[in-house]
Amino acid sequence: MSEKQKKATAYWKENLKYLIILLSIWFAVSYGAGILFREALNEFRLGGFKLGFWFAQQGSIYVFVILIFVYVRLMNKLDKKYGYDE
Structure with a gap:
């Protein structure tokens, strides 16, 4: 495997890690706070x-x-x- 290909693979793995983390946060907020924990959160007002x-x-x-x-x-x-980067 060439150095350029190793760099591209490492870049993509790190990118996927960021995507998984950020989408997990969004899922937790949208599904968790909006649906699963709705009853507990409804005791507070915003x-x-x-x-x-x-x-x-x-x-x-x-x-x-x-x-x-x-x-x-x-x-x-x-x-x-x-x-x-450019």
């Missing part, structure tokens, strides 16, 4: 709405947008680390 309802309607979307920015930042650092 902006006049029950917290479980808020996560199901708005929170998971906000978390997803934040995770997009986190992913962009991580990928920019990863590109620099492996020399794929």
